[in-house]
Amino acid sequence: MSDELKNVPVNKRKKAIRRLGVIQDFEQFRAEIEREQVISKREAVILYAKGHDVTRPTLWRWLLRYKDHGLMGLVDNRGGGAGMQISQQAWELFKSMWLDERQLSVKLCRQNICYINKNESKGWVIPRLAAFYRLIDKNIPPAVQVLHREGINAYKNKYAPYVQTDPDSIEPGQIWIGDHCQLNCWVRDRGRWIRPWITAWQDMRSRTIVGFYINSSPNQSTILLAFKRAIEKYGPPEKVKIDNGRDYDSQVWTGTTKARRKALLKKGYIDENLVAGIYAMMDIKVSFAIPYNPQGKGPLERWFDTLDQQFTKTVQTYCGKDTKRRPEALKEVLDDPEIIRTAFGIERLDEKIAKYTDIYNRTVHNGNGMKGRTPQQVINSRKSRRVLAEGVIDLLLRIWSPELKVGKNGVRFRHVYFGQFNSELLAMQGKKVRAAYDPDDLRQLYIYDARTWRLITIADQNRLIGYGKPVPEEALRFAMKAKSRAARIARDYRDTRLTADTNMMDLTMKAMDDAAAEKKTEEPKLLRPIRTPMDGQVREHKRREAVKAVRKAAGAENIHTVLDIDFSALKKDKFEMVDLELFKDDG
Structure with missing residues (x-):
């Protein structure tokens, strides 16, 4: 008994022994009653409590604790002290169970070690449940808890140290950061409520919001339009830091698929000859942010929070970041006819955010490297600015296709064919090309050589004829002329006059005979005899x-x-x- 309670303070040890005496007295009392009549344990507890200085709930609790945990279960764990005492082996086993990504509850882990302690007669000191929470707070650092229970990504986001950059090592306008964010408000679009998205580009050194675009959903077009706005005003950067999402990290921008880029990264490099997307055409280097790493795009992530605090919360239809912060009257607001009539649409919201970003860029910042200057002042302090030739930006910042193969009916892009009777494409059959197009007008494609990016032709969308329907005479004449022209172009590749008077058989035989005579006699090869049972017979x-x-x-x-x-x-x-x-x- 003394060994089991050796780590328990003397006063609590004496109290536990007195409680054990009460339990033993109760068991004797119950045995005497059962000699005369059949009685349940609960009824015996009630009778005993009436004649002794102990309440029924207290006695019942002592009995259960003694049954589950032995004499240690009778120790008063209130106020710390013994309650914070636990055998080292039991504590290590508890940590092994609890510090797991399956995230078992404290109660379940304690229950498991109590079972092991009882079933295997370990003799461990195990405190009550509340003490385990205090032990966790006192002995297991939060970073350790997150790493083991939530995973490495959560640990990196919340606790892992990261490399701090010197702001003066970056020139204003040199590096831009791009990302999407869904705004925490509702706007009207095509007669319905939607939560809009903002696609933004920010200069890393000056924190200037160089360009943005608002739309119902983020996609390649919103990136293009936001990027175009930024370049028109500030010129292209030298480098961009972008997300690993499918919009920013797409073949349109990088010239290669994410899977191919990952394969090249495994080899330790990216072949610049294969990365021929929009960034490379403007001589912009690409840096990909680590997935789910807020430090990768820190300044822009913080600006999205600032936008939410200073602007979005002032919108009447603000909905909060999550259900906990959602205004209680939001449903009534969205159902109000007057609010529906006066609510922001995407265009009006775009205008308001444009005004806000202009104010933000002219507001004094005291953050790292800002020295009490505004973002606009910092970006204006750059020594040089990159520029593009006039008109080039409109050509580059379109939607680009992956490599396409030219077939009989031209090129197939997004389930539509283009350039069926285009003479330039007829000469490119079987070869690879790329196509660029205006996202608002898919009636034609600009076709480029896949390797040199040289413009080949502008291909119109193929004309389709309804199955079983009469073909207009004008359309039929056009199609027949186009087919004849295509055949004539193919025929003109050969000048039949050059071989009109040539006996092809005689010429071929003479050429073959001449080629055979020129062949040198092969030197005899070394012979290697093979022995068989027929040798000598x-x-x-x-x-x-x-x-x-x-x-x-x-x-x-x-x-x-x-x-x-x-x-x-x-x-x-x-x-x-x-x-x-x-x-x-x-x-």
Whole structure:
């Protein structure tokens, strides 16, 4: 008994022993009653409590604790002290169970170690449940808890240290950061409520919001439009830091798919000849942010929070970041006819955010490297600015296709064919091209050589004819002329006059004969004999065949001398022997 309570303070140890005495007295009391009548344990507890200085709930609790945990279960754990005492082995086992991504509850882990303690007679000191929460707070650092229970990504986001950059090592306008964010408000779009998205680009050094675009959902078009706005005003950057999402990290921008880029990264490099997207065409280097890493795009992430605090919360239809922060009257607001009539649409919201970003860029910042200047002042302090040739930005910032193969009916893009009778594409059949287009007008594609990016042609969308419907005469004449023109272009590739008077058979035979005569005689190759069981038996076979032939001659069965026969073949060699070892089975 003393060994079990050796780590318990003396006063609590004495109290636990007194409680054990009460339990033993109760068991004796119950045994005496049961000699006279059948009674349940609960009824016995009620009778005992009436005649002794202990309440029924207290006695019942002591009985259960003693049954589950032995004498340690009777220790008063209130106020710390013994309650914070736990055997080292029990604590290590608890940590192993609780610090797991399956996220078992404290109660369940304690229950498990209590079972092991009882079933295997470990004799561990195990405190009550509330003490475990205090032990966790006191002995397991929050970073350790997050790492083991939530995973490495959560740990990196919340607790992992990150590399701090020197703001003065970056020139204003040198690096831009791009990302999407859904705004926490509702706007009207096409007669319904939606939560709009903002696509934004921010200069990393000056924190200037260089460009943005508002739309119902983020996509490649919103990135293009936001990027175009930024370049028109500030010129292109030298480098961009972008998300790993499918919109920013797409073949339109990088010139290669994410899977291919990952394969190249595994080899330790990215082949710049393969990365021929929009960034590369403007000589912009690309840096991909680590997925789910807020430090990767920190300044822009913080600006989205600032936008929410200073602007979005002032919108009447603000909905909060989550259900906990959602205004209670939001449903009534969205159902109000007057609010529906006066609510922001995407265009009006875009105008308001444009005004806000202008104010933000002219507001003094005291953050790292800002030195009390505004973002606009910092970006205006750059020594040089990159520029594009006039008109180039409109050509570059379109939607670009992956590589397409030219077929009989032109190129197939987004389930639509283009350039069916285009003479330039007819000459490119079987070759790879790229296409660029205006997202608002898919009636035509600009076709470029996939390798050199040279403009080949502008291909119109193919004209389709309804199955089983009469074809207009004008359309039929156009199609027939186009087919004839295509065939004529193909025929014109050959000048038949050059071979009109040529005997092709004679020419071919002479050329083949000349090519055969020019071939050098091959030197004899080294011969490698192969031994077989028939080695040395060839002459014997010939002799026996000759003898058989002579004896089969009509009326000559007994003749031993025959004229005109090579008798040397009938002569048996005296010393010709067969190597019987060759006939042995390998087994």
